[in-house]
Amino acid sequence: MPDYNYLNDLIIQVRRDILRQVHKVNSGHPGGSLGCTEFFVALYNELLDRKEGFDMDGIGEDIFFLSNGHISPVFYSVLARSGYFPVEELNTFRLIDSRLQGHPTTHEGLPGVRVASGSLGQGISVSIGAAEAKKLNKDNHLIYTLCGDGELQEGQNWEAIMYAAANNVDNLIVTIDLNGQQIDGSTNNVLPMGNLKAKFEAFGWEVLEIHEGNDLKAVIEGMISAKEKSGKGKPVCVLLQTVMGNGVDFMMHTHAWHGKAPNDEQLETALAQNPETLGDY
């Protein structure tokens, strides 16, 4: 049974981390980060079978890849609060000489990051490679990936989606963050992607929907179901419906906060809506 009191405190603290990171350097992507907070907290605390410490090969443990690298604030916060590096290091987000680059990279040797991402559409391919390597190594662990919904407009995804089903890559769980927003507006206005469930199914994937992607219990239970569907010949896709900017009222349900930092006053308002729980860095 998950410790919901602790996890809910962690969610609020991660939101504070996101807001404070982005505010400090007046750049970064708070909207998508806030929308995926519950997913990241569930993933790193309840789902991933992780080893202590970090090694690049990740043999004998589950591995996560972030494809939509711009939501680095939530990734960094959860990695730090899962013990991969000191939480105080969040202070260096996007600053010169930092390991916490604007978009995650292995280049600076940050524990927890296994591939650079930022240029969109590459994460599923990389995940397939890691999943195939696990099979060759007879390592019975899973590969998890998160992609943005707008990111699926990149064609490479569909090459990868076709490949994974054709080659029975069934140790792979790809979650799509369905927040319906991208930089220029709603995905329906920019380039509608139609029925993603039908599309993934037509490509031969097992598809599962989580309608309440900002409800921790729903996310944990949904992802556990996804895990149960793995290993049965098909790759698994989770369509996770989230609200961009979740937890900060003025950032919700809009693409306006995709890549914009709050000013001092807005930060104060946002933090007041998420009072400190586990301690700021």
Place this chain on the structure above:
Amino acid sequence: MKKYTDSGKKDTRSGFGAGLTELGKTNENVVALCADLTGSLKMDEFKENHPERFFQVGIAEANMMGIAAGMTIGGKIPFTGTFANFSTGRVYDQIRQSIAYSDKNVKICASHAGVTLGEDGATHQILEDLGLMKMLPGMTVINTCDYNQTKAATLAIAEHHGPVYLRFGRPKVANFTQENQKFEIGKALQLQKGNDVTIVATGHLVWEALVAAEALHEKGISAEVINIHTIKPLDANAILKSVEKTGCIVTAEEHNYLGGLGESVSRVLAENKPTPQEFVATQDTFGESGTPEQLMDKYGLNAEAILKAVKKVMARK
């Protein structure tokens, strides 16, 4: 003057295939990925011997590069195989982010480079790939000259940790280097000693440089011939040592003169010892359909073109 003999024409891509076959037997971490060109890349034998380590990705090169990057996470050593055009320009961003910037141990093996691809024409004949790959931080760039050297390079890059671009070609060319040679990444090979002019060549042009040197020898001109199989890291010392003696240099490559070996050599010279240089390379143009020989002739990529360049550069000393 040392004579080099052609032990029988062979294609460099078959040297890659032979090397990969051997790696299949000797290195269980080696995996091969191909984008619907198994036969063209001579990967059939690896595929037959190790079906579990061979991955057919279909006509989807971007996905292939990503899968290769992912496979390194787990200790595999992926060798990707497709034409040079689709190994570089088509997937530049995937190589840049998922492989080079992420420092992944992927070997990008590229066949049918340059105009010697022949009749398929310009859409398939990339002449910019060396430039694209050498500009990527951390990328090692190799262009081999014959069958034996390509096989040796294939074996060597499996032992080298880090991303590598290995470029070879389609036609059968003179096979003149030693069998079972040792291949040292980044080490230029002096094939011919000389005092009057330095000729540094890479890929298919190395044999042409030797042919040119022989013709020069008959005219009483002593040419030093250097085989630069590794464009990056470039063996600057070998080049500088040679021009110290000869005072002029010709670079020869089946590539655009912008961004290729010639430009790398120019930088070394400019920084250390400004020296007259002539470029045997394509002159910022696309290729076209034709036989490899016709195209090498038309685009000035053979012994005859090297001779002209030597004459020009020696006059500039």
